[in-house]
Amino acid sequence: MHLKRSDHEHGPPIVPVTFLLEDPHALTGTEQKEWQLMGGAGESLLELAMDHGINIEHACGGVCACSTCHVYVEQGMDQLTESTEAEDDRVEEAPAIQRNSRLSCQCEIKGTGPIVVRVPAWNRNAIKEVPH
Numbered sequence: 494m495h496l497k498r499s500d501h502e503h504g505p506p507i508v509p510v511t512f513l514l515e516d517p518h519a520l521t522g523t524e525q526k527e528w529q530l531m532g533g534a535g536e537s538l539l540e541l542a543m544d545h546g547i548n549i550e551h552a553c554g555g556v557c558a559c560s561t562c563h564v565y566v567e568q569g570m571d572q573l574t575e576s577t578e579a580e581d582d583r584v585e586e587a588p589a590i591q592r593n594s595r596l597s598c599q600c601e602i603k604g605t606g607p608i609v610v611r612v613p614a615w616n617r618n619a620i621k622e623v624p625h
Contacts (some may be wrong), residue, residue, distance in 0.1 A: 504534030506544070508606040512547055515614035520548050532602045538564065538573075538610055545584040549612060555598035560587035560598040565611040572594075572604030588615060 512528040514520050521528075532541045539562050542549050550555065553559040560583045570593065576584070580599040584590055602608070 500616040503532075503536040506531040506533045508532045508534070508602050508604070508608065510538070510541060510569075510602070510606065510608045511611065512542060513567070513609065513611045514547065515612065517590075519614075520612060521546055532606075532608075534602050534604075536602050537598055538595075538600040538602075538608075540603075542597065547612070551598060553598075557583055557596060557599055559585060560596065563587035563590070563594060563613070564597045564600075565591055565593045565613065566595050566600065567593060567609040567611050569604070569606055569608030572602065572606055572608050574599070574603050576604075589613065593603055 508531060510530050510532045512530065514526050514528065517524055517526050528544050528545065528547060530541055537555070538551055539551055539555050550561040552561040555562065557579050563584065575597060576599065580596050583596055584594050586592060
């Protein structure tokens with residue numbers, strides 16, 4: 494599925510965001526479990542991950558119409574935009590939800606970090622699209 498990018502400018506990449514991958518090989522093709530990236534204000538966690546080769550599933554293309562990009566925000570929830578009612582409704586459809594469950598397509602960076610996100614092992618991009 495094609496990723497819908499946010500329609501506004503992102504700030505400079507100055508916000509430390511760590512992605513912890515429970516199944517790194519399925520998401521990146523590598524064995525690297527921890528990815529330390531720099532994001533910008535207004536950038537979604539899904540955009541940041543995808544831009545750096547972390548293939549978080551996003552069946553709807555990142556438009557909050559499914560729950561496949563479900564992640565756990567382990568640190569820095571206050572550094573992200575608040576969830577909307579639409580996101581809350583979609584998160585309820587995700588497996589193994591917790592208090593810190595969010596949809597990575599809806600989490601936009603608003604603070605200066607740090608942010609730590611865990612991508613569960615069951616989140617796999619089983620069919621990877623190949624660019625034409």
